[in-house]
Amino acid sequence: MGQRVGSMWAHQRGRAPVQSDRAADGLVRHRPRAHHGLSAEQESVLELQRLAGNTAVARALADGRAQGLVTSVDAIELSREGKDPEGGIANIREQTSNKLAIALTQRGIRDDPPIMKPDPPRQTKKGWVSTAKRVDAVPEPMLKEFWPTKGLHKTGEGNYLYVEDDWAKKLEKGEDEHVNDARLAWELTWKKVQTTINELSKEPETGEADGPAAEKALWNRYVKALPKDLQPEGDRPSDAKQRDVLAVRPGTFFAWMWEITVARDGRMYHETKTVPPKAERTAPKDAIVQDIEGFPTFEVDKRTSADFIEEIRKKYTPGKIIQGSKLKGGDVTGKEH
Numbered sequence: 001m002g003q004r005v006g007s008m009w010a011h012q013r014g015r016a017p018v019q020s021d022r023a024a025d026g027l028v029r030h031r032p033r034a035h036h037g038l039s040a041e042q043e044s045v046l047e048l049q050r051l052a053g054n055t056a057v058a059r060a061l062a063d064g065r066a067q068g069l070v071t072s073v074d075a076i077e078l079s080r081e082g083k084d085p086e087g088g089i090a091n092i093r094e095q096t097s098n099k100l101a102i103a104l105t106q107r108g109i110r111d112d113p114p115i116m117k118p119d120p121p122r123q124t125k126k127g128w129v130s131t132a133k134r135v136d137a138v139p140e141p142m143l144k145e146f147w148p149t150k151g152l153h154k155t156g157e158g159n160y161l162y163v164e165d166d167w168a169k170k171l172e173k174g175e176d177e178h179v180n181d182a183r184l185a186w187e188l189t190w191k192k193v194q195t196t197i198n199e200l201s202k203e204p205e206t207g208e209a210d211g212p213a214a215e216k217a218l219w220n221r222y223v224k225a226l227p228k229d230l231q232p233e234g235d236r237p238s239d240a241k242q243r244d245v246l247a248v249r250p251g252t253f254f255a256w257m258w259e260i261t262v263a264r265d266g267r268m269y270h271e272t273k274t275v276p277p278k279a280e281r282t283a284p285k286d287a288i289v290q291d292i293e294g295f296p297t298f299e300v301d302k303r304t305s306a307d308f309i310e311e312i313r314k315k316y317t318p319g320k321i322i323q324g325s326k327l328k329g330g331d332v333t334g335k336e337h
Contacts, residue, residue: 077142078179082172085151089161092146102161102272102292103147103171105178109186110139113246113254114194116222118237121214127207128214132200132222138190141182145175152283160289161274162281167292173301174270180305181261188309189230189254193246196225229253229316250327251319259322260312266324268297 083091093099095106114135121130150165163171200222208214216236223231230253232241246254264270274290281289312322321327 077140079144080175081144081146082149082168083146084149085153085163088148088151088163089153089155092148095146102153102155102163103175104145105175106144107178107182107258108142109248109258111248112139113190113243113248114138114197115239115242115246116193116197116200116219116237117239118215118218121211124203124207126205127209128211129204129207130211130214130218131203132197132218134201135194135197138194141186143179143182145172145179147171147175152281152289158284158287160281160283160287162277162289162291164291170294170300177264177270177300177303177305178261181264181309182258184305184309185257185260188313189257190246193226193230196222199225229313248327250321250325253316253318255325255327256316256320256322257309257313259325259327260309262322262324263312264308266322268295269299269303271295271298 083089089102092104093101096104117133118130119133121128148161148163148168148171150163150168153161153163155161200218204217204221208217219235219237222237230245232238232245234241243252245252248258249255272292272294275293277289277291283289
């Protein structure tokens with residue numbers, strides 16, 4: 001059922017289905033941020049809006065999404081589609097390298113985390129102060145989920161899988177779990193950091209003796225305002241140290257959170273198998289028809305994303321990688337669970 005940003009419920013005729021994780025990682029795209037916290041794409045979109053109006057902007061955003069990038073401001077892009085028997089499971093398999101999949105969730109996010117950058121220190125009546133540059137937007141996940149609806153789905157020449165209504169709903173809920181995991185992981189990491197940075201764009205109540213001291217005090221306020229696992233190392237502002245925590249690459253805390261949903265499949269919570277039909281099914285002559293059944297470990301709609309992420313989050317240590325993760329680093333576009 002689920003797979004990492006791509007969740008796949010895989011099955012094979014004659015034996016238990018294999019639920020596999022496939023990762024299709026895009027190229028690394030490091031986008032410089034403008035002085036007010038927007039990425040290069042967002043800057044160009046705003047310029048387009050000034051020159052050509054909202055219609056052109058909408059078209060530009062749509063083009064960005066088609067390339068696996070999301071440019072809109074803090075509005076997670078989610079598409080959900082139940083596939084009817086006409087093409088159904090076959091269509092799902094066309095969108096993944098796992099040709100045994102029967103349901104799929106794809107996740108994508110651009111490797112452009114929010115980074116705290118200090119404004120130049122300035123002298124005030126209370127002393128020297130430094131504030132953070134606002135981060136007006138961060139890339140949000142692009143999430144797509146597909147599952148088969150009730151009916152007889154052709155899975156190969158002469159082979160069919162019958163999806164009962166209750167199984168269609170279970171498969172759908174399983175993909176929802178992967179989506180909710182990804183959305184919450186983003187909220188607890190990049191969104192949390194963005195909010196923290198923007199709070200520090202306000203002038204502090206006290207000043208420091210000089211500019212360097214003001215900048216160091218800002219960094220200390222930033223680090224202390226974050227949960228321990230999101231705190232970067234060092235005693236002064238550093239883009240590199242922040243990316244050591246937030247970048248989309250194996251071993252960072254963000255990658256650990258982003259890939260937690262893989263553990264659902266690793267624990268076989270979404271594992272299914274094919275079994276002989278439990279009732280008479282109307283099918284073409286000489287067709288081999290099978291039904292879906294869950295493994296003993298199967299559990300959907302029992303473990304919330306909040307509870308599951310909290311459980312796995314506690315197990316992180318710097319550099320640790322989720323077992324089963326295929327994340328290679330850089331932008332993640334079209335990852336599968």
